[in-house]
Amino acid sequence: DVKVTQSSRYLVKRTGEKVFLECVQDMDHENMFWYRQDPGLGLRLIYFSYDVKMKEKGDIPEGYSVSREKKERFSLILESASTNQTSMYLCASSRQGLGTEAFFGQGTRLTVV
């Protein structure tokens, strides 16, 4: 089975801290994604990557950056965490190609205080 692993299920960070959310997939997928999930807003795409060192902005990239140095790992970085970044963060991966399905990690519930 495809496995997408997010390093933390729950995180509590202080305003202004630099926060790293890590995601690893074990199926050699080319594409990796970071989504943010908030009640009533569904899943919104923050960033995605279709290859090592490549990245594309999604719908809500402000306040975030990403890093993909290895194919299996995709990191989301909050340069200076703010309370409005309190949310559920979901990582996903997929094969390259049209219409391929995405496989999701368990999510990281981040609280910024």
Added chain:
Amino acid sequence: AQSVTQPDIHITVSEGASLELRCNYSYGATPYLFWYVQSPGQGLQLLLKYFSGDTLVQGIKGFEAEFKRSQSSFNLRKPSVHWSDAAEYFCAVGAWQAGTALIFGKGTTLSVSS
């Protein structure tokens, strides 16, 4: 622009009753369509997907969905709901070209009453 609309935010169904969750999409060509389910505190799990061919697709856990091009819809159905089906359900439209991401609807929360 591509988009997905799930008109129902919250639905309550009695256990054993049938279920239909609505999904409408906006897309310029033949879409790739998905339904995902999310149990509380969990990630998303794929229920089923439509690429082409038969417009009625079967998925896991007894779910099915029907693609209707004329109505731009991809509604999810189940003939008899179980209490364990209580979850949030997301419809998504898939990558229309390489290097693009799934677009999700805002989700429908399903509650099951006994």
